[in-house]
């Protein structure tokens with residue numbers, strides 16, 4: 540598995556009176572296959588995972604992925620670390636389903652035939668083969684989430700970061716995403732409020748006010764998070 544190192548990272552948004560400290564001195568080494576991230580609203584989870592592929596640069600400290608610095612080597616890091624947003628609409632960039640999947644393969648030095656082949660394989664793998672030429676924005680919520688996953692996974696990253704991928708989904712589609720994630724070869728880092736998704740995970744981080752306040756197996760971490768929420 541890849542090694543993600545988060546060294547003494549702090550981060551704030553805003554200036555002066557609007558300044559808000561969102562992460563406080565976070566130190567972690569992430570090497571496990573399946574890592575969950577939980578915590579209350581505004582505790583810093585999304586900011587934390589956005590640091591992992593350089594979407595956000597830390598104010599202090601540094602983040603590396605297999606030794607590559609997310610600030611200095613941002614492009615290379617983003618090739619290794621795929622990112623899925625909560626709202627798949629935020630990620631759909633091309634008019635049709637097939638074009639959207641193929642978009643992720645641009646600038647990869649692949650021939651047109653290779654791009655088409657990979658796109659076709661991804662459409663089939665994610666059950667979207669009958670929607671190839673459909674407008675992406677007209678898919679159902681669950682299908683859009685699958686498309687977002689397909690568009691990231693077609694690029695074959697080593698790490699997949701999922702920021703609340705099931706929040707907008709019904710139970711059936713959430714279960715489908717869970718099965719799909721279970722079957723991935725990638726290291727997965729999953730932010731979620733759906734705590735049952737974390738069963739079988741190797742490690743769960745609990746965030747509170749920008750700090751990791753618990754770090755351990757899912758059952759203990761979920762219990763620690765529940766305790767925190769009841770205070």
Ligand SMILES: Nc1ncnc2c1ncn2[C@@H]1O[C@H](COP(=O)(O)OP(=O)(O)OP(=O)(O)O)[C@@H](O)[C@H]1O
Nearest residue numbers: 552553559561578579580581582583584585586587
């Ligand atoms: N781009 C930004 N500019 C200013 N403030 C921001 C920005 N992004 C996040 N914040 C603030 O940082 C804090 C932490 O946000 P973050 O999205 O990391 O929390 P979260 O734990 O993912 O929350 P949720 O569970 O609600 O998604 C919040 O107070 C949020 O308003």
